[in-house]
Amino acid sequence: MKTLIDLSHTIENGLVTYKGLPAPIICDYISREASKAVYAEGTSFQIGKIDMCSNTGTYIDSPFHRYESGKDLSELNLDAVAQLEAIKITVPENQHAIDEAYFKNQSVNGKAVLIQTNWSRHWNTESYYENHPFLTESAALYLRDQGAVLVGIDSHNIDDTRGNQRPVHSILLGADILIVEHMCNLQSLPTDNFHFYAVPVKVKGFGTFPVRAFAQLKA
Numbered sequence: 001m002k003t004l005i006d007l008s009h010t011i012e013n014g015l016v017t018y019k020g021l022p023a024p025i026i027c028d029y030i031s032r033e034a035s036k037a038v039y040a041e042g043t044s045f046q047i048g049k050i051d052m053c054s055n056t057g058t059y060i061d062s063p064f065h066r067y068e069s070g071k072d073l074s075e076l077n078l079d080a081v082a083q084l085e086a087i088k089i090t091v092p093e094n095q096h097a098i099d100e101a102y103f104k105n106q107s108v109n110g111k112a113v114l115i116q117t118n119w120s121r122h123w124n125t126e127s128y129y130e131n132h133p134f135l136t137e138s139a140a141l142y143l144r145d146q147g148a149v150l151v152g153i154d155s156h157n158i159d160d161t162r163g164n165q166r167p168v169h170s171i172l173l174g175a176d177i178l179i180v181e182h183m184c185n186l187q188s189l190p191t192d193n194f195h196f197y198a199v200p201v202k203v204k205g206f207g208t209f210p211v212r213a214f215a216q217l218k219a
Helices: 137-145 167-174
Strands: 003-006 025-030 047-051 059-061 084-090 112-116 150-153 178-181 194-197 208-210 214-217
Touching: 137 167, 167 178
Parallel strands: 084 112, 112 150, 150 178
Antiparallel strands: 003 214, 025 047, 059 178, 059 208, 084 194, 194 214
């Protein structure tokens, strides 16, 4: 039997993922009650509507998010977002700046590298947005040079948001290395021997979109 582990937050009406960006508005476009006027007796449907910023919930960043000429969501090959060989790196909960030392002596070539900080414990609270763990520029350079294909983190941002520079996004996305932010439940994963999936919808002209990120443990 397959063992699947959900690594995604639930998106719901009014959820704030990133301060300054609008929360999603989720509602009926056609309610079940309204649909009864259209269909035969005893038959009803709900058609939903969502007004949502692309950076909502657990989401993936493609190169287009940072670079105008980079690949957008519609240009990502499925083998870049599905059934990826993966490894998990755990850092101490009091560690904010995550440098390359945490990745040395780890086999990251050709793999999705998921970083467990346990910051997701603050999800949907004011504490989530401030003083969060992040990767340093040197860590991003190391992961790029060692051949990582995707980097995910269970924190508010993979970059330090206290300034206006985003070196980790710039380095990774500039090398076609995808980023998944706002993950959760990484503590349920082993350190290796699993596949990772983070498949977005195929939208032209978008660089970021929510995913149902999950891991499949190998037998």
